Amino acid sequence: MKHFARILAGAALAVAPALAQAQQGQVSDNAVRIGILNDQSGVYADFGGKWSVEAARMAVEDFGGKVLDKPIEIVSADHQNKPDVASTIARGWYDNDKVDAIMELTASSVALAVQQLSRDKKKITMTNGAATSDLTGKACTPYGFHWAYDTRSLAVGTGGSLVETGGDTWFFLTADYAFGHALEADVSKYVQSKGGKVLGAVRHPLSTNDFSSFLLQAQASKAKIVGLANAGLDTNNSIKAAAEFGIVQGGQRLAALLFTLAEVHGLGLQAAQGLVLTEGFYWDLDDQNREFAKRFMARTGRMPNMVHAGTYSSVLQYLKAIKAAGTDDTDAVAKKLRELPVDDFFAKGGKVLPNGRMVHDMYLFQVKSPAESKGPWDYYKHLATIKGDQAFASLAESGCNVSW
Incomplete structure (x- = not known):
């Protein structure tokens, strides 16, 4: 019995470090x-x-x-x-x-x-x-x-708000790769579901320097909304070029479909004021x-x-x-x-x-005018909160085959 007890004690001592390691958790490669x-x-x-x-x-x-x-x-x-x-x-x-x-x-x-x-x-x-x-x-x-x-939440936020305020005809200026295609498709689908019409689209390469020909097509479409299905510097450059062509002065509105605080800061309030956009976060x-x-x-x-x-x-x-x-x-x-x-x-x-x-939740914002801004980075007016279940597609709507 004493020998058996010693075996049990030895086994317990051997197991103790393994148990302690298990309690700490397992991390590969330390x-x-x-x-x-x-x-x-x-x-x-x-x-x-x-x-x-x-x-x-x-x-x-x-x-x-x-x-x-x-x-x-x-x-x-x-x-x-x-x-x-x-x-x-x-x-x-x-x-x-x-x-x-x-x-x-x-x-x-x-x-x-x-x-x-x-x-x-x-x-x-x-x-x-x-x-x-x-x-x-x-x-x-x-x-x-x-x-x-994602593109669905941007479509519901920015696209939805503009259709509901009279922007029922659209022309898209789209970055010619997966993101731009998906954003154009999601916004088009949402605009049409609200009774709006898509009059056309033109696609531009990523990191384009000259938007002249694309904006001329948008202007000729007579669409109420020119949807910018691009991002980053491409959106900034689109907006600058649109100002030169008098797009807004001619009665059309620009929809910056993916525009964040970083792009507003880069463009400046003078050029960005009045834009409606959707973000998932705002610092203030x-x-x-x-x-x-x-x-x-x-x-x-x-x-x-x-x-x-x-x-x-x-x-x-x-x-x-x-x-x-x-x-x-x-x-x-x-x-x-x-x-x-x-x-x-x-x-x-x-x-x-x-x-x-x-x-x-996602948030709908409008960019303030320089007169409305109280200081650096005070750029947004909060227009609405879009609840998550409305902003994002349900599992059934997503098209994902969850087979795992």
Whole structure:
């Protein structure tokens, strides 16, 4: 009996470290690595860029720098808005640098390519910078999540508000890649569902310098609304060129379908005043937003837009999911991301659908005139709050075949 007792005691001592390790959780490669992959030098550099990297670092610091007692690392790269470049970077991160998840992913063509690669590699993506609703629609994957906004929410917000105030005929000036196509399609569908008509569209290459021929076609259409289905510097340059052609003075209105605080700042209130736009975040909406924005400003010298705030939120939620799962195993973390509520300054009472779409409120704003602005970055008048279930497609509407 004494010998048997000694065996039991020895077994208990051997098991104890394993139990302690299990309680601490399992983290592969002794670190959690998150990649921020976006445009840091091109047309979308202010839209997300290095500012999103800083927002990700803030989330890691606020979480405590560790998860399951292991360090958290942020890596970043510039994909130059090229899907092949982005895929090569992502593959190298996964195969050589042991990156666990990739986030931000500005440019829809890039996000679609990296999300598919990540499915094959069994890795998580959390998209903030890309817009196409296909990411959680026909291109959905078990490991793909879409966080800050999408083309459907922009269509409901900006498109819906303009149709309801008399803008019932539309002509689109569209960026000729996945994002522009999806935005034009979603807004067109919503405009037509409200009784409006689409009179035509013209497509331009990404990072266009001369919008003259495109705007002449828009002007000739006589549409009440010229929908700018582009973003970043392309939208800014479209608006500047439209002013030169007297588009607004001639009685047509411009709809900046994806326009954020970063673009308003770059364009200036004089040129941007009166534009109606939809964002998922504004720094001056409430005390929580102002507190985050103050810290972000201290680090970057600028106020955050919805892409920066959304990146913070997605990084924070990913770390919460790892903690809740007790592991960084992809399947376990993806399961927790769908189960956990999202409740932070960016998404108050948010939820994640089975297709990976994070549902949260969106906001309709109008850009103030210079006379209305009380100071730097005081750019928006809040017109309406669009509830998440209205802004984003339901699972049934999304077209995602949730077969996992």
